[in-house]
Amino acid sequence: MSDIRDAGASFTHFNISRRALLGAGAAIGASMMLPAAAHAQASEPVSGGTLRIAMPFNPAALDPITGRNIPDFNALYALFDALVGYDPDTLELEPMLAKDWTFADGTTLVLNLVEGVEFHDGTPLDAEAVKFNLERSMTHPRSNVQSDLASVESVEVSGPHQVTLRLKHENYSLPTILTGRAGCMVSPASIQAAEEGNVDRAPVGTGPFKFIEWRDNDLIRVEKNPKYWQAGLPYLDGIDFRIINELNTGARTVGAGESDLALNLAAQQIATNQRNSDLVAEAKPSMIFFSLMLNFAKAPLDDVRVRQAMNYAINRDELNKVLMLGLGEPTSTMFPSDFWAVNKDTAHYYQHDPEKAKALLAEAGHPDGVEIEAWSWPDQTSIQRIELVGNQLEQVGIRLKINPSPPQVVNQHFYIEGQGSLILNPQGGWLDPSQTYDRLFGAAGQFNAGKVEDPKFRELLDATGKSPDLKERQEAFAALQNFVVEQALHVPLYTSSAMSVRTKKVQDFRYDRLHSPRFHRVWLSNDA
Incomplete structure (x- = not known):
């Protein structure tokens, strides 16, 4: 596997008082949170339950290449897997849909895919599907990720589960780029069946959850993908993303027991909710x-x-x-x-x-x-x-x-x-x-x-x-x-900072530095 690690240093999180003002040099390395015991995993993961999330802003699209807002990723990584993954703490690259990748030379990147993966509609994830997705990202008139793949000259199917990218010039950042929108794979069959190929509101990926419904400025609902390629995952039966534009209101729904987790918050909500010992309020690097x-x-x-x-x-x-x-x-x-x-x-x-x-x-x-x-x-x-x-x-x-x-x-x-x-x-x-x-x-x-x-x-x-x-x-x-x-x-x-408030029953949640939470391993404890 490629050993390019563009993430840099990892960071230490430590407890601070609500009144503390972090200095400029220390702010990004600190975490404003409840005592560490509040974060300890209660027991072994259990399956079941629906995670209720409050998040601001209605997405413009749930097609990875046509959306453009940071909060879109609250739902995108639940629905879509990318070709390359990363560790949420260190940001070091990890295998995902591509089990490994190699630069044969400075202008040739070879991706070997995991075999046996299917999209939510049953379409196989193979080299042809990856080629279709990458070329769509490069040429679709509504693609917002054309610049990400501007160094790619062509995409070749070099085996049933192998894709070779020929580059116009050296670009050793490309594996890292394939962790994001350009690397998220959408079912080619769903695009071909949609009017003008528009799947903004009908997303079909390979992710741990399948799309169920989207009510504008109200709710996005996803349910467990029972055929997910990573055995035993996800633990949750589903996720309800409630769209609540006012941050104070969204945070209050957690304290009131109407939501389990609120995302994309501001410092004021963290300071307020840190006072509640029943909640976990975090501001992470x-x-x-x-x-x-x-x-x-x-x-x-x-x-x-x-x-x-x-x-x-x-x-x-x-x-x-x-x-x-x-x-x-x-x-x-x-x-x-x-x-x-x-x-x-x-x-x-x-x-x-x-x-x-x-x-x-x-x-x-x-x-x-x-x-x-x-x-x-x-x-x-x-x-x-x-x-x-x-x-x-x-x-x-x-x-x-x-x-x-x-x-x-x-x-x-x-x-x-x-x-x-x-x-x-x-x-x-x-x-x-x-x-x-x-x-x-x-x-x-x-x-x-x-x-x-x-x-x-x-x-x-x-x-x-x-x-x-x-x-x-x-x-x-x-x-x-x-x-x-x-x-x-x-x-x-x-x-x-990446700011969130959650109840203690939400286990194994990590809000990474990119504001792109993954819910593959999140589970709900009955003990909290």
């Missing part, structure tokens, strides 16, 4: 970060001086204390300070400097300031977030005209139609840092609203995949990070 994503193809944000002015206007320490209760880490980049691919020299490149921001605006021809149309998610926490950021920007003359809308509406208007100039939302959640850069700033990236890129960006990005050596990749990512920061392609604010 995360690769998620909050940023102002910019349409840098549109005036006035096509001027680097305006983008730099915005970065200098932000007081990241204040945002972390007020919005994250110290549980995040202020940053001028996209990664926590102890992530293997981060360049610490530029992690705090933009210090809060209102006078410098004003001078840059004047130099760019805006001495009296400028108004910028902005999008925000509509929940209370998101509105509070963008209002506080807007207040900081206004101090230097940058006024935000805020349009709050649900995530799927915002994505359509901003990322697809190019309406407005910026959005504040969470980003990240990709295992390989090259994905993060390409998704956000590549011309074909799903989060690049302007669909333009500097040729220098592509040159630097391609260099990050040319070697399997970690040190060489670190040096390449340092150069790429410097370029993105200096060009101010976005306005990063702080890294976040």
Whole structure:
């Protein structure tokens, strides 16, 4: 098997008091939780029961390649297995639908598949099905993962259960990329049977659970896959994903006994629910970060001086204390300070400097300031977030005209139609840092609203995949990070944490750093 381990260091979780504010260097390595005894497994796993989950935001799609929101993965990994897996704690790569993989040379990746796997509709998972999926990801007009597979020249069936990927150039990050959306396998028969191949609301994967129903802004229900290829799994009979947009309301349903687990929470809910000794409230290390994503193809944000002015206007320490209760880490980049691919020299490149921001605006021809149309998610926490950021920007003359809308509406208007100039939302959640850069700033990236890129960006990005050596990749990512920061392609604010609240009967739940929970081994204890 490939021994490429792009995940970097593992992290230690420890108990802290509710009032503690974690310092920037320690925040990402800490966990705000109840005493360790609350997490101990009660006994051997038992089968049965339906896990009731409260999560915010209605997905745009449950087709892995057409969706684009981080909370989608709450359900996606229940329905779909990926070609490559990873350890939720260390993020090291593990076999999944591909039992092993090898680079025959720098531009040839060979995947050997597990035999005997079936999709939920009985279609076999074989080399032909994998080829179909990868080519669909690369060419489908609605695919949001084309940039992930841009280095792939062709996909070949080299055996009944063997697939060979021919690459345009070296890309040693590809196995890591195949842990995400591009690696999630969908039944070819389901796509061929659907009108225009649209399976957004009729997902058929190989995962531990089968899709049953989706009621918009209310409920997604899945049930146990009785023919799951991993013997003895899953333990649960099913999962009900209740869609509750207000985070406080979602967290309260756990305390009230109406839900077993609430996901995608904010620091305020963790602090409040830590007081309840019957619950487990956690804030774990995360690769998620909050940023102002910019349409840098549109005036006035096509001027680097305006983008730099915005970065200098932000007081990241204040945002972390007020919005994250110290549980995040202020940053001028996209990664926590102890992530293997981060360049610490530029992690705090933009210090809060209102006078410098004003001078840059004047130099760019805006001495009296400028108004910028902005999008925000509509929940209370998101509105509070963008209002506080807007207040900081206004101090230097940058006024935000805020349009709050649900995530799927915002994505359509901003990322697809190019309406407005910026959005504040969470980003990240990709295992390989090259994905993060390409998704956000590549011309074909799903989060690049302007669909333009500097040729220098592509040159630097391609260099990050040319070697399997970690040190060489670190040096390449340092150069790429410097370029993105200096060009101010976005306005990063702080890294976040993976925050959840659950009852003690929920056993073996781990909220990984990518905010992508897996429920294969989760079970419900009768003892709690």
